[in-house]
Amino acid sequence: MTTHFTFKLLASDGKARRGEITMPRGTVRTPAFMPVGTAGTVKAMYLDQVRDLGADIILGNVYHLMLRPGAERVARLGGLHEFARWPHPILTDSGGFQVMSLAALRKLDETGVTFKSHIDGSQHRLTPERSIEIQDRLDSDIQMQLDECIRLPAERAEIERAMELSLRWAERSARAFGDQPGKAMFGIVQGGDVIDLRIRSAERLSAMDLKGYSIGGLAVGEPQHVMLKTLDETLPVMPSHKPRYLMGVGTPDDLLQSVARGVDMFDCVMPTRAGRHGLAYSRFGKINLRNARHAEDPRPLDEASACPASRDYSRAYLHHLTRADEALGGMLLTWNNLAYYQWLMAGMRDAIEAGRFADFKAETEAGWARGDI
Numbered sequence: 561m562t563t564h565f566t567f568k569l570l571a572s573d574g575k576a577r578r579g580e581i582t583m584p585r586g587t588v589r590t591p592a593f594m595p596v597g598t599a600g601t602v603k604a605m606y607l608d609q610v611r612d613l614g615a616d617i618i619l620g621n622v623y624h625l626m627l628r629p630g631a632e633r634v635a636r637l638g639g640l641h642e643f644a645r646w647p648h649p650i651l652t653d654s655g656g657f658q659v660m661s662l663a664a665l666r667k668l669d670e671t672g673v674t675f676k677s678h679i680d681g682s683q684h685r686l687t688p689e690r691s692i693e694i695q696d697r698l699d700s701d702i703q704m705q706l707d708e709c710i711r712l713p714a715e716r717a718e719i720e721r722a723m724e725l726s727l728r729w730a731e732r733s734a735r736a737f738g739d740q741p742g743k744a745m746f747g748i749v750q751g752g753d754v755i756d757l758r759i760r761s762a763e764r765l766s767a768m769d770l771k772g773y774s775i776g777g778l779a780v781g782e783p784q785h786v787m788l789k790t791l792d793e794t795l796p797v798m799p800s801h802k803p804r805y806l807m808g809v810g811t812p813d814d815l816l817q818s819v820a821r822g823v824d825m826f827d828c829v830m831p832t833r834a835g836r837h838g839l840a841y842s843r844f845g846k847i848n849l850r851n852a853r854h855a856e857d858p859r860p861l862d863e864a865s866a867c868p869a870s871r872d873y874s875r876a877y878l879h880h881l882t883r884a885d886e887a888l889g890g891m892l893l894t895w896n897n898l899a900y901y902q903w904l905m906a907g908m909r910d911a912i913e914a915g916r917f918a919d920f921k922a923e924t925e926a927g928w929a930r931g932d933i
């Protein structure tokens with residue numbers, strides 16, 4: 561039982577790292593994939609199932625929770641862990657990214673961002689201080705600074721303006737967060753695809769001696785090679801003894817390539833969103849259960865899987881459920897996808913410990929390349 565937030569590096573293999581984040585609510589084994597629990601629920605899953613698949617931590621979105629049911633209401637009901645019955649660590653984002661991608665009528669200035677709810681049009685305002693206050697009311701274990709993530713391609717001047725604003729907001733977020741030994745606030749490295757701006761952002765954030773660092777501004781539609789090049793340039797100037805969290809990433813291949821470069825934490829809606837749309841991730845690559853070729857295929861998705869959704873149901877049945885838009889279809893495919901993502905993360909963690917990450921990566925890529933037999 562610990563009272564402090566600590567990150568320990570247990571092993572490394574090349575640039576890939578195996579670590580452990582300990583905090584009062586539990587331990588996060590890294591590299592870690594954080595299922596996205598947007599509005600206090602990982603869609604189409606029971607949180608006990610999410611835990612049984614090996615998830616040590618889930619993500620909550622400030623934007624969604626502040627609009628509905630409201631941070632103060634969640635606080636009155638005992639905080640997000642109590643409300644959702646998830647006693648393990650929760651990471652909350654700051655809301656800024658969702659404001660810029662979901663809200664209506666947004667107005668961003670030096671002090672913060674004002675916007676209208678996409679649900680009922682009500683007016684709201686987020687500042688670095690207000691976002692930390694909301695994350696505190698949710699009793700979040702890992703909190704994120706408020707930042708400005710801009711879409712690429714963009715002019716250097718625009719990228720620099722947003723990166724500098726995010727640095728000033730990092731200072732204000734850190735001041736508002738204060739000194740909470742069992743919790744952490746992460747800074748977010750910005751700078752678009754401009755290497756000198758990325759390096760300036762990483763160095764200025766490192767000087768703030770925060771407990772963890774995210775790489776933001778990626779997984780916003782850029783090609784994978786641009787994301788990986790940015791990682792190659794940015795990771796070496798980020799503190800090696802602190803957790804590194806790549807926001808919004810990604811596909812199984814993104815995870816494999818990013819862990820190889822030294823990323824420790826990930827979150828992405830891909831496995832859950834794709835599951836609801838009939839797409840299965842597997843050791844054999846992607847399988848689109850809407851496709852008629854599965855209509856009479858009696859085989860399960862993966863007979864070697866420990867997950868009932870992957871091992872016990874025929875592709876024909878999953879195809880039927882998907883075509884019929886039955887709720888169980890999304891439930892089973894979400895279950896399969898999160899099982900596969902956690903299986904992949906556990907495989908990478910074990911491979912790094914055993915010093916065989918390169919072999920694991922090659923075997924995994926070969927399985928995807930062979931495709932779905």
Ligand SMILES: O=c1[nH]cnc2cc3nc(NCc4cccs4)[nH]c3cc12
Pocket residue numbers: 653656657661707708709748775776777778779780807808809828829
């Ligand atoms: O710089 C960022 N700052 C704070 N949150 C983020 C979340 C992010 N999520 C994605 N990609 C995943 C996506 C989800 C929905 C649309 S893109 N990229 C992201 C970048 C940031």
